[in-house]
Amino acid sequence: MNRLLAQTAAPGMAVCLAAARRLAGATAACRAGSLGRGVRLAGMAASRGISTGQATHSKKVYLQEQLRQQSLDDPEGFWMSAQREIDWITPPTRALLTPDPTQPHKVLWFPGATLNVSYNALDRHVHAGRKDQVALIYDSPVTHTVVKYTYGELLQRVMQAATMLRRQGVGKGDRVVSYMGMVPEAIVAMLACARLGAIHSVVFGGFAAHELAKRIEDCRPKVVLASSCGVEGMDKVVAYKPLLDAALDTCAHKPDKVVVLQRRQMPGELRAGEQSWQHAVDGIPAADVYRGYAAVEANEPLYILYTSGTTGKPKGVVRPSGGHAVVLQYTMQRMYGCAPGQVYWAASDLGWILGHSYICYGPLLNGSTTVLYEGKPVGTPDAGAFYRVMEQHRVTTFFTAPTALMILRREDPHGAFRSKHDLSGVRAMFLAGERCAPEIQRWWVRHVTGTDDTGHAEHRVGTPVRTVVSDNWWQTETGSPLAGIMVGLSEDGAETAPVKYGSAGLPVQGVDLRVLRVADALDEDAEADARPTEEAAAGEVGNVVVRLPLPPGVMSTLWGADERFHRTYFRRFPGYYDTGDMGMVDADGYVHILSRADDIINVAAHRLSTSAIEEVVVEHNEVAEACVVARAHAIKGSVPVVLAVCKHHRREHTLQAVREDVVAAVRLRVGAFASVYAANVVFVERLPKTRSGKVLRKMVRAMIAALDTQVHGRGVSAACPVPTPATIEDEAAKDEVWGVLRRWAAEEKQG
Structure with a gap:
């Protein structure tokens, strides 16, 4: 890792720490003075041991807060500096543009600039001398497989897949559905689509046929890529091909081509015109591969990802290419503390946003090694699986969901499996997906770091920064964190904010986070509050929103549903993005996400x-x-x-x-x-x-x-x-x- 200032800023980003501290202090004072008296949600803060009055620690303004304030005060300068870490075909001349002032939610980031995300994830690292560095580790305890792919090998496979898609007529703007599960070919498919400027839509392997059909019908892909089956346990194999067949039988839209990765655990029966991945992709000789890549405008889509829990017509989040690449590159080292060449493991699924951002794109854009894990926290084979992967592959940064920790706590409450493994190489561990209860987070800290924080409100970051356990908060719609602790900003921990149990951390760069008062008299189904919006006081629970404009990389629209996009996220609170979450910001500025808005009980x-x-x-x-x-x-x-x-x-x-x-x-x-x-x-x-x-x-x-x-x-x-x-x-x-x-x-x- 670079030293503090070099690591903090993109090349050319001048950071005046004294001025930033003054700005942060003045803004905090202004905000505190403007907050009015509010009605607290009964018992909420007290139940967490959170102080809503005086700060629980000194009001030091950390580097993370200074950088965030800079990004809000001068977004043009901040993001024009950050974008220099991406290789552009046509470099941007400005950071942001709001074409229509009456629609402030429609912002263009780096308008007119062009790039190719697949090139940034692979080719540029090969050209920079990382051809023989491991890019991807496929670790599959359920198939007893560990395979490593260098950047050069992964690039070759991606070019083969892009060649196959190009032969099927897939080009810029065309859609490709991937229904493959946790196999390396799924990442290859994503990067091959990005290489051609095509838009991929990853659907969970094993998703029900009816739901798969909805997504195929909605995005109308030219090609569907699938695995014949998925392996979801030591003795559990799920047939994907029959589900795909059933979905296609009910779809009015028929793809031009279906390509199936035949897995030895359960090969699928190919229909007329369908091909195996082994024949259609792996069989392409190196001399015949297409080595080009498309120039994609920064605001053109990289992918469509359908949100979880959708009922009725699917809600396809559209991710803009340029801003997403810039933010992922920015967060890999600064938020997650993972440098090029180090190993990053997000224990998630490629079908979720975490898998898109921090299994596939983020680590590879950064020149890191990413781990693709086909297994579970327990049962594959035991409660030591996570620890084994971290030790064996020398993981620097680990990312999982709080639910995984709950499972580990249930199966191995005293950390017997943890004690068998050396985790000294782990720099930071992150949690996301849902709120982590303080007791679960404390348990994880105790058993992973050996630090007993029982009863403490905070976990102070050690020197040097190592085994930090931090929650962070983001959504499918945002593509990267809105709040967290940026552990990569400091080598010695001096500039790293403490981890506060139960909190999602501090707001991050470009995020003007606010909490708006709950109007109890307002019907929860109303689309907008006719009365003036009031900000909540410190410690007061309300609607968590983000003031416009949103930072780069946030969704640009919903696929084929622009009016629904506005109605769902922006109509209720004009001038803000409605996250749909309830929470508060405490006296120290930490964000506490308590529940979805519909998880509030009125007793x-x-x-x-x-x-x-x-x-x-x-x-x-x-x-x-x-x-x-x-x-x-x-x-x-x-x-x-x-x-x-x-x-x-x-x-x-x-x-x-x-x-x-x-x-x-x-x-x-x-x-x-x-x-x-x-x-x-x-x-x-x-x-x-x-x-x-x-x-x-x-x-x-x-x-x-x-x-x-x-x-x-x-x-x-x-x-x-x-x-x-x-x-x-x-x-x-x-x-x-x-x-x-x-x-x-x-x-x-x-x-």
Whole structure:
């Protein structure tokens, strides 16, 4: 890593630290003085041990805050300096342009400039002498495979795939759907599309045929690339080809070509006109490959990614090429502390935004080595899988979802597997996907770093910066973080802000984050608040928004749905991007994302976040994870229902004792008004989740609503009446939870 200032700024970016500190201090004072009195969400801050008055540490202005202020005060200068780390075909002459002032959400970043993202991810590193450096490590414990690809080898494979696509008539602006799972060819396909200026849309391998068909129908691809199967466990193989066939049979749109990677675990039957990847791509001789690449305007699409949890017509987020490349390059070293040549591992899926940004594009743009892991946190083969990969491949930066930590805590609560591995090479570990409860984060810090932070509000970054465990917050729509701790700005930790448990960190470059007061009288389904927008006070929970213009790399629109784009994200709060999240900014400027806006429970006029209660529940030494949802109540409007998963080593308490402990803890930490009753604490073997590990709260809430309706009707049906979400990881989990809830409802009725 370069030293502090060189590492902080792109070439040519002059950073005046004293001036930045003055700007940050003046802005903070102005903002604090303008904040009015607000109505707190009852018990929210107290339940987290968060001070909403005086700062919990000295008001040092960290380098991250100085750079952010510079980016807001002079976005033109800031981003014109940052873009110099990208190789352009036609360099930009300006950073941003708002073509129509009446539509401030429509911003063009680096207008008129052209580049090729695939060239930036591969060719330029080969030309710079990294041809023989490892670019990609494919680690698949489920197939007992570890394969390493150098930058030169990966470039050759990408050129082969681009040649095949070009022969099928794929060119700039055409769409290609990838339905391949966690195999190297999936990354090859993404980069091959980018090379031609084609727009890829990655769909989870194993996604239901009906949902795959929706996405094919929406983006109308010229070619579909698929794997014959996916390997999702040591003994679990899922056939993809029949699902693809069923999807194509129902689609009005038919692709020109289907190419299937035949995996030895379960080859698929090819239909007329279809080809195997092995023949269509791998069979192309090196002498015949197309070595060119398209010049893509900075605001033209790189890919379409459909958001999780979508119902009805899919919502395809469109990612602009230029701004995305600039921001990913900027964050790799500064946010995540990973230099060229070092190893970056995001334990996610290519079907999610994390996989796009920080398995494929980010590490390769940076000249790092990326790990593609086809396995699970546990069971492939045991709870030491993550530690083994980090040690074996000398991972510098690790990224996963809080759910993975909950699973590890349940399976290996005392860190027995952790103790078997050397993680001294790990510089930083990051969490994203959903909010990480403080107790889960503390557990991870204790077992990974050996630092006992029990009861502390913060984790101070050590010297040198090593094994920092930080949450950060972003969305499919944004493509990169909106908040986090930028560990790469300081070698010795002096300029690195402390990690505050339960927080997503500080806002990052280009993000003018605000929290707007909740208007209780306003119908939650209203598209806009007719009254003037009021900012919340420090510690007051409200709607988390980002003031326009949004930074580079954020979605430019929704595919084929520009009006829906405006209605969904910008109409409710004019002049702001509506994140759809509820949260607060505390007195130290840290962002706390508490829940989605629809995860707020209104109990007898007290607005409570589900995560406030979940945090208290998982602190019980018998509980591994929990999910809290609202249940209708005749008098109080709604009350919480707790679904809890016990740790496998549970021995000390009966379930009834755990229920009573949970109720007592919530009364103490949140308040009696939270109305958590022992009868509404339900134990399940596992929680239903999406493939990225998010708990399917909406589905659970719908189950409880259906049960309440049926109990007062003719009886509870054995089959769950709630539709299965397209993103569910294991449909059996839905049936298991429904069975438990049926028994719970029946017992309640009898009682």
